[in-house]
Amino acid sequence: MIKIPPLVAAAPGDPITSEGWNAVLDAIRLLVEDANLQRGTLTVQIRDNGNPLRGATVTAAPGSKAGGPTRGGVFVGGAVQAHQIESLPPGAYNLIVEAEGFATATRPVTMPTDGESLEVTVDLAASPAVFPVPSLLGQVLSQALATLAAAGFIVARVIDSHGADVPPGNVPADTQSLPVLAQFPLPGTRAPKDIGIFIGVAARAEATKKVSTPDIRGLSVAQAKSALEAAGLVLGTTKTVTK
Numbered sequence: 001m002i003k004i005p006p007l008v009a010a011a012p013g014d015p016i017t018s019e020g021w022n023a024v025l026d027a028i029r030l031l032v033e034d035a036n037l038q039r040g041t042l043t044v045q046i047r048d049n050g051n052p053l054r055g056a057t058v059t060a061a062p063g064s065k066a067g068g069p070t071r072g073g074v075f076v077g078g079a080v081q082a083h084q085i086e087s088l089p090p091g092a093y094n095l096i097v098e099a100e101g102f103a104t105a106t107r108p109v110t111m112p113t114d115g116e117s118l119e120v121t122v123d124l125a126a127s128p129a130v131f132p133v134p135s136l137l138g139q140v141l142s143q144a145l146a147t148l149a150a151a152g153f154i155v156a157r158v159i160d161s162h163g164a165d166v167p168p169g170n171v172p173a174d175t176q177s178l179p180v181l182a183q184f185p186l187p188g189t190r191a192p193k194d195i196g197i198f199i200g201v202a203a204r205a206e207a208t209k210k211v212s213t214p215d216i217r218g219l220s221v222a223q224a225k226s227a228l229e230a231a232g233l234v235l236g237t238t239k240t241v242t243k
Helices: 018-036 141-151 221-230
Strands: 040-048 059-062 074-076 081-090 093-100 105-111 118-123 155-160 180-184 197-201
Touching: 040 093, 040 105, 093 118, 105 118, 118 221, 141 155, 141 180, 141 197, 155 221
Parallel strands: 040 118, 155 197
Antiparallel strands: 040 081, 059 093, 074 081, 093 105, 180 197
């Protein structure tokens, strides 16, 4: 893009200042330099598994703010079978190739200063199909696993709120009714079906059994141990105290 120096309009008979005249000369120089600038043709071969790909969008964006305008490519058939951008000024560009069903490819290219043409080849990789992840929040674990199976997603890991793993292929009966508290990816996220879904569920409630503690005062250590074991308890550390 040519940036013309500031020019001041003058009426007939108005004197011209040296600053104004120099601005005119600078503008003429810029126009002459741009007219003499050597331009080349950028040819982009886009391939899908080695075969030419026609339905793509090719864009050459300047590599710096001082560069020229962004240019788009046109597909040329016949013996060429490639996208071309003609009369591209020399300099650095970011070449962007986009096509439906493929991952976007970006690569730097530099057009020669002598006006020579440049040919590049870009191999596009197919992007995986993505689908919305169903919401599992609030469902019991057995229902959540059925929902994922019906949608075609796989389960990577199930973990409860205590940090214990639950085998998704063999969920214990007392764990199937646990509610789902978290999931990743989040509901509605578009993802490949083989990404693997992580599920967080509540932990099973565990009741603590309570027993009555026997009175072991005045008993020997052996007698106290026997009394505690009879009540389902274990004798801990003992200490002898001399009165």
